[in-house]
Amino acid sequence: DTAVSQTPKYLVTQMGNDKSIKCEQNLGHDTMYWYKQDSKKFLKIMFSYNNKELIINETVPNRFSPKSPDKAHLNLHINSLELGDSAVYFCASSLPGQGYEQYFGPGTRLTVT
Amino acid sequence: QQQVKQSPQSLIVQKGGISIINCAYENTAFDYFPWYQQFPGKGPALLIAIRPDVSEKKEGRFTISFNKSAKQFSLHIMDSQPGDSATYFCAASPGTYKYIFGTGTRLKVLA
Numbered sequence: 234d235t236a237v238s239q240t241p242k243y244l245v246t247q248m249g250n251d252k253s254i255k256c257e258q259n260l261g262h263d264t265m266y267w268y269k270q271d272s273k274k275f276l277k278i279m280f281s282y283n284n285k286e287l288i289i290n291e292t293v294p295n296r297f298s299p300k301s302p303d304k305a306h307l308n309l310h311i312n313s314l315e316l317g318d319s320a321v322y323f324c325a326s327s328l329p330g331q332g333y334e335q336y337f338g339p340g341t342r343l344t345v346t
Numbered sequence: 347q348q349q350v351k352q353s354p355q356s357l358i359v360q361k362g363g364i365s366i367i368n369c370a371y372e373n374t375a376f377d378y379f380p381w382y383q384q385f386p387g388k389g390p391a392l393l394i395a396i397r398p399d400v401s402e403k404k405e406g407r408f409t410i411s412f413n414k415s416a417k418q419f420s421l422h423i424m425d426s427q428p429g430d431s432a433t434y435f436c437a438a439s440p441g442t443y444k445y446i447f448g449t450g451t452r453l454k455v456l457a
Contacts, residue, residue, distance in 0.1 A: 237389070264443060266443075273449075274384075274433055274449070274450045274452075275447075275449055275450070276390065276435060276447040276450070277447070278444060278445055278446075278447075281443035281444060283443060288442075288443045289443050289444050323389050323390070325389070329442075329443075330442055331377075331378055331439050331441065331442045331443075332378045332395070332397070332439070334380070334392040334395075335380075335390075335392065335445070337389030337390050337391065338389050339387075339388060339389050340387075340388075340389055
């Protein structure tokens, strides 16, 4: 069974479009995250959610809107896509608090043309 | 400073050798330091982690050395194997729900 799954795996779209990435975890974790990994492999946290509530928003443009319908799901909607949004987006989950292992999903490679 | 500086950017090691990756931080509020391993096309996976009250932690061939006064920590991979070839990230947590990742080290172990 996949612990953290993301769909789609690949997403190719044009500038200005709106797209969504879905994430689901079956680990029973309360905390979920979105990360962006750029072409240089730099991994940066975007959002942290705990028990469906936004905890961390790392100065991400408001074109990015996460939504957590329940504790097992954290989706990412992106409006008005820009070339600079091209990256691999990873969802992760963990137990709440500090010092717990984060389990990452397989990533969604977003290409904006 | 919310940064974690990682070096080297890339590393080539012969099979059976020791791989060493170093990280440094500024923020003394960081108190949890994990290392993640990432294979191409996959998400990062936790390898080993340490808290600053411990100077060293070993799990199999992987060891973290931690120097709190110097604000540095390093990953040592003993008896490196071709299957260890991956990108390694150090990270630090300045508090709940937040992790700062280093820039990554691409390790290649030659057979």
